[in-house]
Amino acid sequence: MVKAEDLDLCFGKLMMATAGKSDEGLKMEGVVITEWKDIPIELLLRIVSLVDDRTAVIASGVCTGWRDAICLGLTQLCLSWCKKNMNNLVLSVAAKFTKLQTLILRQEYPQLEDNTVETIAKFCHDLQDLDLSKSFKLSDCSLYALAHGCPDLTKLNISGCTAFSDEALEYLTNFCQKLKILNLCGCFKAATDRALQAIGRNCALLQSLNLGWCENVGDIGVMSLAYGCPDLRSLDLCGCVLITDDSVIALANGCLHLKSLGLYYCRNITDRAVYSLAQSRVKNKSAMWQSMKGRYDEEGLTSLNISQCTALTPSAVQALCDTFPALHTCSGRHSLVMSGCLSLTSVHCACAVQAHRTVSNIPHPAH
Numbered sequence: 001m002v003k004a005e006d007l008d009l010c011f012g013k014l015m016m017a018t019a020g021k022s023d024e025g026l027k028m029e030g031v032v033i034t035e036w037k038d039i040p041i042e043l044l045l046r047i048v049s050l051v052d053d054r055t056a057v058i059a060s061g062v063c064t065g066w067r068d069a070i071c072l073g074l075t076q077l078c079l080s081w082c083k084k085n086m087n088n089l090v091l092s093v094a095a096k097f098t099k100l101q102t103l104i105l106r107q108e109y110p111q112l113e114d115n116t117v118e119t120i121a122k123f124c125h126d127l128q129d130l131d132l133s134k135s136f137k138l139s140d141c142s143l144y145a146l147a148h149g150c151p152d153l154t155k156l157n158i159s160g161c162t163a164f165s166d167e168a169l170e171y172l173t174n175f176c177q178k179l180k181i182l183n184l185c186g187c188f189k190a191a192t193d194r195a196l197q198a199i200g201r202n203c204a205l206l207q208s209l210n211l212g213w214c215e216n217v218g219d220i221g222v223m224s225l226a227y228g229c230p231d232l233r234s235l236d237l238c239g240c241v242l243i244t245d246d247s248v249i250a251l252a253n254g255c256l257h258l259k260s261l262g263l264y265y266c267r268n269i270t271d272r273a274v275y276s277l278a279q280s281r282v283k284n285k286s287a288m289w290q291s292m293k294g295r296y297d298e299e300g301l302t303s304l305n306i307s308q309c310t311a312l313t314p315s316a317v318q319a320l321c322d323t324f325p326a327l328h329t330c331s332g333r334h335s336l337v338m339s340g341c342l343s344l345t346s347v348h349c350a351c352a353v354q355a356h357r358t359v360s361n362i363p364h365p366a367h
Contacts, residue, residue: 041069053078057093071096075126078104086111094119102129106157110136117142121149129155133183136160140168147175154178159185159210166190170198179203185212185236196221200228207231212262213239222247226254233257238264238305248273252280260303264337269309271316277301278323302326307339317347325350 039047048056048070056077060070074097082089086107094116103124105112112135120127127150132138138161146153153176158164169190173179182199184191191214199206206229211217217240225232226247232255237243243266251258253276261277263269281300301324306312317338321327327336328349338344 041065044069045073048074052081054081057089060093060096067096072099075099076102080104080106083108084111087113087116090116091119095123098123099126100124101126103127104129104131105135106131107134110134113137114139114141114145118145121145125149126152128152131157132161133157134160136162139163140165143168143172147172151175152178154205155181157181157183158187158190159183161187162189164190166192166195169195173198173202177202178205180205181208182206183210184214185210186214188214188216190214191221192216193218193221193224197224200224200226204229205231208234210236211240212236215239215241218242219244219246219250223250226250230254231257234260236260236262237266238262240266241268244268245270245273245276249276252276256280257299259299259301261301262305263309264305265308267308267310269306270311271313274306274312274316274320278320281323300324300326303335305337306341307337308341310341310343312341312344314344314346317344321347321349 044059044066048059051059056070056074057079060067060074077093077097077100079086079089086105090105090112103120112132114137117132117138118141120130122145130146130150130153132142135142135158138158140163143158143164146156156176156179164187166189169184169187173195182203191211193216196211196217197220199209201224206225209225209229209232217237219242222237222240222243223246225235227250232251235251235255235258237247245268248261248263248269249272251261252273301320304320304324304327306317317336321329321336328334328351329336329338329347330349330351333349336347336349338347
C-alpha cells in the first residue's frame with residue numbers, strides 16, 4: 001500500500017517534471033490539475049518517462065488505472081537504488097511490469113534470491129537486457145528459470161555470480177540463442193570449456209564476452225568460441241591463466257571483427273600468438289577488408305591488454321602495433337596496455353613516433 005507522504009512526494013515530482021514549481025496547478029485544455037487523481041493516463045505516461053525509476057514504482061501503486069497504464073508503458077527499469085529489501089521489491093513489481101525489456105538489478109551487496117529470478121522469468125517474457133551482477137545468493141535454479149521464461153535475452157550480466165555451474169550455463173544457451181553480450185567475469189564455476197563449447201554451438205550472434213578471472217577456461221573453450229561466434233567483437237580473457245597461443249591463433253583466424261582483446265596475466269602467450277594477430281589482417285584483407293570500401297583502417301584491433309604477458313618480445317608487439325594503427329601507447333590514449341612488461345618499453349605507436357620526430361626536428365638556438 002502506498003503511503004500518503006510517498007504519494008504526495010510522487011505527485012510533486014511529477015508536477016515539477018512537467019510544469020515546474022507552481023502553486024496554481026497544471027492547466028491542460030481548460031482542466032486544472034491540482035491533485036494526483038486528476039492526471040489523465042496519456043499525460044501520466046509522458047511524465048513517468050521523465051522521472052526516476054523510484055518515482056515510477058511509487059506511481060504504479062496509486063490505483064488500478066495508473067498501475068495498468070504504467071505497467072504497459074514501462075519497458076526499462078533500474079532498481080539498483082534499492083539498498084535494502086530489493087528482493088521483496090522485485091517480487092512485488094515483477095508481476096505488474098510485464099512489458100519490461102531492460103531490467104537492471106545491480107547490487108552493492110547480495111540481496112536477490114532464486115525465487116525473485118523465477119518470478120521475473122514467469123512474468124517478464126519480453127526481457128532483452130538483464131543485469132544480475134554480484135548476486136552471490138543465486139543458484140542454478142535462476143538460470144534454468146531464465147532459460148524457459150526469457151528466451152529473447154540479448155544482453156546478460158551475471159558477473160560475480162559464483163554459484164552458477166557450467167551445466168546450468170550450458171542449459172541456458174540452449175534456449176537463449178539471441179545473446180549478443182554476455183558478462184561472466186568471476187563466474188569461475190560456470191565458465192569452463194564445457195560451457196564455452198555450448199556458447200560456441202548455440203550463440204552465433206555473440207559480439208561481446210567477458211571471461212575475466214575465469215581460471216578454468218582453456219584452449220578448447222576459446223577455440224570453440226572462435227569457430228562458433230564469428231561476429232565476436234570484444235573478448236576479455238584477463239586472468240585466464242590456462243590459455244596458450246592456440247587460443248589467440250584461433251581468434252585471429254575465426255573472429256575477423258575482433259576489436260578488443262584482454263590477455264592480462266595470460267603468461268603462456270608468446271610471440272607466436274602476437275604475430276598471428278598481425279598476420280590475420282594481411283591474410284583477411286582480400287576476403288573482407290577490401291569489401292569494406294574505405295573502412296580498412298577503421299577495422300581490426302582497437303584495444304589490447306597484454307599486461308604481465310612477460311614472454312612477449314618488443315619486435316613482435318611492435319609489428320602488431322604497426323599493423324593496427326588504432327593501438328596507441330601515447331599518453332592519454334593507451335589502447336595498447338603493457339603494464340608489467342619491462343622488456344616492451346621500446347614499443348611505440350605511430351603517433352608517438354611522429355611526435356618524437358616532430359620534437360627532434362625543432363631547430364635549437366645556437367649556443
